[in-house]
Amino acid sequence: MSPTPSALELRNLSVAYREAPVLQGVSWRAPQSGLTAIVGPNGAGKSTLLKAALELVPRLSGEVRFFGQELRQARRRIGYLPQRASVDWDFPATVLQVASMGRYPRVGWFLPLPRAERERARAALAEVGMADFAGRQIGQLSGGQQQRVFLARALALEADLYLMDEPFAGVDAATERAIIDVLHRLGRDGRAVIAVHHDLATAPQYFEHVCLLNREVVAAGPMEAVFTPENLSRTYGGRLSMLDEAALRPSSPLRQPLRAVP
């Protein structure tokens, strides 16, 4: 075991739905902290990688370690942010109740939440700018607000590693800004964030590390070293649009102005 175990280490991970293999022999050591993007085309197995690591879908083979430990021992240190579209937002619950779900794993499932714990859920909502919506029914939220509530629930877990499935999917610019601020705060605090990310233009600004995935790991490491046009075209099999490629050029106007992100 290395002295600083990686937040997430996959060894030869394979997953198949019915016949078709989705992930084949994926081996990858994520950094111990900081922000990492998982980037790849549709059907590359990005979401599946997160789910298989968390044992939400069965693995064909392979081993997974979180901070050098089995999932069972490391569970308290892991926070999962599922895709927003994966749940029924008409569920009868308030914003605060959803955020509070992030506290129950620590205090137990069978007693009412103590006041201090509820305040922690409230603080998580405040961090994503949703404090004023605490009593609101979740069905009345916009897509961006729903995503913030999901993020607040994850924050309430106070995890050391966050696995996020498309945290920026279908949200407006203000929400994207709010989410990336939270992710950078987590990074500064020494937490690890591994996020499935679709937007090639923003990936280099938002994330320090990248794992290029297309059923297997094409390349992984620090963003500057790995996020190259050659690696991307290997990942996407030449299916990148002109716009995407323009965004990747170092001098691209799509890229420069946003560089100021902390």
Place this chain on the structure above:
Amino acid sequence: MEALLQALTFSGGYNARVVALGCAAFGLAAGALGCFVLLRGRALIADAAAHATLPGLCLAFILAATLGWNPRSLPLLMGGAAATAALGVLAVGALARGGRLRDDAAMALVISIGFGTGVALLSVVQSLPVGGQAGLSSFILGQAAGMSAADALLILWLAVAALLAVAVLFRPLAVLCFDADFAASVGLPVRWLDLALLGLMLAVTVAGLRAVGLILVVALMVVPAATARLATERLSVMVPLAGLLGAVSAWMGAGLSAAAPALPTGATIALVACALFLLALLFAPARGVVAFALRQRRLRREAA
């Protein structure tokens, strides 16, 4: 009318009181559990399970008749019903696994096989040289009248046990129903919780067979929960409210059918539950038809 009042005011003697209480307890458990059944998308599985009780009822009757036991013993019949209902639920899971068959097709298949086998076995039961066959048909449409106090007490205790389990598992079940992947990611035993939900559903279904009947027992799990959902946005209100609606429906329905013995109890209970649903559909504060129309009119006037 007098019989109805008697039934509703628990003044029809000890036996009638116990039967009314047993029915109400079943309604309470069915309504409360129904919220989770509905939110987990299990309403049709509940119906499949209910229809799959019929072969079990018949097999238990045949077994008892063959061995010389009392073929009308309720615990025995409930046991048989629960066994084939559990088989039916497992069959739905196996048929739908890996996308082999769509969920709704798998459930329709289990309903067809379960109910078809049951009706065929009923004709075997009719040919047996023992009495009491007529009792079995009351499990199809429900008949609270003529239920013994011992039977009603058995139903009562089963319902109370199911209610306690729902109360204890309230929060894990709520998180499971809202977001199963998140629940699993924080270490909740999702598979066991789902099994517990199915087990409770089977227990409540079997408890309701005698009074409500297998065709309409699903109504008491679905209708009060749907009614309560119209009236509130809080799960912590929805579950007790659905329980209360279920209890009132079962108690009033049982009273009505006691007053008009030609009416099967299952039908009267389901109709009372549906009447309450209709009221909520029209007059619920936020989601009701009237509130919606008023809101639309106000918005139009403001826009004009």
